Amino acid sequence: MQNLKDWETVIGLEIHAQIISKSKLFSGASTNFGSEPNTQVSLVDAAMPGMLPVINKDCVEQAIKTGLGLNAQINKRSVFDRKNYFYPDLPQGYQISQFTQPIIGEGSIEIDLKDGSSKKIGITRLHLEQDAGKSIHDLEPNKSYIDLNRSGVALMEIVSEPDIRSAEEAQEYVKKLRSILRYIGTCDGNMEEGSLRCDVNISVRKKGEELGTRSEIKNVNSIKSIGQAVDYEFKRQTEIINSGGKIDQETRLFDEKKGETRAMRTKEEAHDYRYFPDPDLPPLEIKDDWINQIKKKLPELPDVKKEKLIKEHKISSYEAAILVSDKNNVEFFDKIINENKKRNPKNIANWIIGDLFSLLNKNNLEIKNSPVKAEDLGGLIDLIEDSTISGKIAKNVFEEMFKTKKKAKDIIEKKGLKQITSTDEIENIIDKVLNNNKDKVEEYKSGKEKLFGYFVGQVMQETKGTANPGIVNEILKKKLAN
């Protein structure tokens, strides 16, 4: 086998993002997920004879917002085209999409990589289109059942330039895109429910050479799968070429269970979508006024927020990047700091990224469903800062909070975990410990200074860890010096 280091992957991603809207792109039926079959279908969505599309203004606005979030060109005039093909869950026999003149043109996003570097990934275009219905194949052995509830739901197809070179970059690109969509509220980014779907175009080449033939991998619907699919394809394609073979330009399916891609059953006919401008819809015209209004309403984007976090709160770029990767993280952070400006931002960030994330991950939870609410974590941090508890005890308290949803104060009170800071009280305990260990005191005084730790441990045991360690050290040193 040749050295794989000479090879590189060239990846472009096509993301289908379901637009957040109440009603469909061209009809007034609801977009709700999981309703009874065919209950969210209008005559238009079922393509009854003589039915005509009328566009949803909010969906257009969502696309413009997204375009602004991607630093992209907003096209003042775009055109809806029909993409013609037959499929049982495509009632019109065509999908209304945008082909030659999309609503959004070129843009870019910046991704952060593990090695601390960042990279700009180009966006080729974003266009509006309708989703298809759903075919269900497992209700009866020889039949498929068709539900048109999703038929006509608004999607944005976001196409990247082939700027992506590795699984990590592909994953970071999707994460970043998803975070932008969530920030501006145009797509919920939920990959499990199919609100965000990903097709991966991938080819390999020897560095510096011409582009290779690409495969299009469909159905790559989690961040993990994106990584697996890219790695699998890289291996598959380089192996074929190295053994003298040729890559076919084909569409492949990603098999989540096996972590592999496989060729789709080849269709007898090549697809010929016969795109042409939809004569039922005049061109989509967008005035500058409208764009400017949307700009004013646009929420802060992750990159801007990140800079702010670094500048205002002096937290590291690494921590800031993690916080802004999800709008909910930042909201959690902001809530804690805004409640009490005296709180140390760096500590807050550490608690969120460290203890909170680790417990959330362990329990497979998202931050918005965290059992420990922002104000409760804020309360815990306050108790550390005013020395009510030590940092070490705080970690146990936090775990308890996570488990029981109780407030830090209540747990500390109930379990008597309040830190002992009274020098008199600590002195009494130390005296007791030293009295009980006279032999060890002698040993210490004769030079076995290692025993200092032992005494500290005894004090802590005596106080269940609630004695202020600084004061314990200080008094103990004094006493043992006598």
Added chain:
Amino acid sequence: MDIDKKLVKKIATLSKVKIEETEVERISKDLSKIITWVEKLNEVDTKDVTPVANPSDIKIPFREDEINDGKIEDKILKNAPEKKAGYFVVPKVVE
């Protein structure tokens, strides 16, 4: 342009219209004649002409994002040749 038999079959496949082998020849002649006839357009100089998709200069109207349709599954399914449990039913589709 001559629409040969192979092309006729391809067009029929794309159109989802079944044609019998015995008809291919006739359809090929039929379509070729019409296509040759419309090729008269090649005489027209259309350099720098903007294509027109619709004669009206009506601006696209926008709908507010309101749910005011749906929940008419009885109407949606009323004319269906085969339906079950609220679904349209078709022969098994293999992906």
Added chain:
Amino acid sequence: MDLKNISLEECLKLLKKKKISSKELTAFYLKEAEANKDLNAYISLNSDNAIKSAEESDKRISTNTSRPLEGIPIAIKDLFCTKDISTTAASKMLNDFKPTYESTVTQNLWDAGAILLGKTNLDEFAMGSSNETSFFGASINPWSKDNKKYVPGGSSGGSAAAVSGNIAIAATGTDTGGSIRQPASYCGIVGLKPTYGRCSRWGIVSFASSLDQAGPMTKTVNDAALMLDVMAGYDKKDSTSANLEKTNFYKNLKNNKKLRIGIPKQYKNDQLNDEIIKLWDLGIEYFKKNNCEIVEIDLPHTEYALATYYIISSAEASSNLARYDGIRYGLRNNSENINDLYEQTRSDGFGEEVKRRIMIGTYVLSAGYYDAYYLKAQKVRSKIINDFKKAFEKVDIIFTPTAPSDAFEEGSKIDDPIQMYLNDVFTVPVSLAGLPAISIPMGLSSNDLPLGFQIIGKSFDEDSVLSAAKIIEENANFKKEVG
């Protein structure tokens, strides 16, 4: 009282004066329709419901709460979806289709008090110029004679035959390339294609979306205006519907409007026979007599309109008819395999002409041919639109024959699609430009068949079209002599 040769306008007066009841009128026309079944003008009659509606109209008339078309029974082309009433598009594909909704245009008519008499025959999916592509067999021109069957024209042939044969007071049609005007000419009635966008297309089975337009088919110009006032109007469910003020065509009608009349020199070609040219000149005299100015105009791309039209309309049709797949409504020929189901359903459900156009449309849109055919046609369409724009800088209306001939015999052209398409040579350019145009009967051919002439107006200037038609109507004094 002669209810047979009565106009819509006269009916309204008689109803208002309570000289007749809507029930009597409706029953009379239902009876006449039954008695003239050989015309094959109707695909279905609305016998029971029509009488019920007429009784309701009579109540309104008696309580002075009449609406603009109160109690008038009319025929509807079977391309308009009518709620719970079979809507076939004259296709086997939709033979059993009962829409759960009502088209905007027909709803407008019912809201104005009109009564559905029945659904009229047409070329399948409105594709044809002779009515012969109908799954239910061709409708027959009431002017047929000598034991010969003449076509009523198409695609709105059933509506034209019904009005001409006095089995409807008025009817609706749709016009994509001449489907209102050409049958109106062949049957000796008035047929008005409004400006694209004037009438909502919502609920009308689509043929070619950028061309389809509904309009009235009537006995007189006044009737056309009365009908259009009700049919027209903005519809927010149709994105190509024009948002304009409420029309008042009937009130604005004049018979002495001074107009500049354009005569396109390209329309006087060799194929046009002398009798049509003579009648044309006669029409020009009528306008002159009315102090109208006659201006020769240039429409240089006329000869390319038909080819342009067939590319564009077929392309749009191939896509518009993709929804007939045997899954949600309409015919299904079952199979174990979805692809076979599609192919068998569509082969069986569509007739020859429809399949031909679907295939032509599929071809001109397919990869490798799109630029040469579809895109080219879109560009030529732009030039044709421009021709009209330039012409209308100099004139108010354009006056031409509606069709290059009178009605032809059934079966004489059906095997030659191109010969059939040539019937639309004068109507198609107008359709491509989306302009309003009327066909008005002028006289008879040497074969004693009607000949109509076309009056074309500027976008949304139906007022001038109707007023010019009024001049011809009053001078030509065309009388229907059959039936």
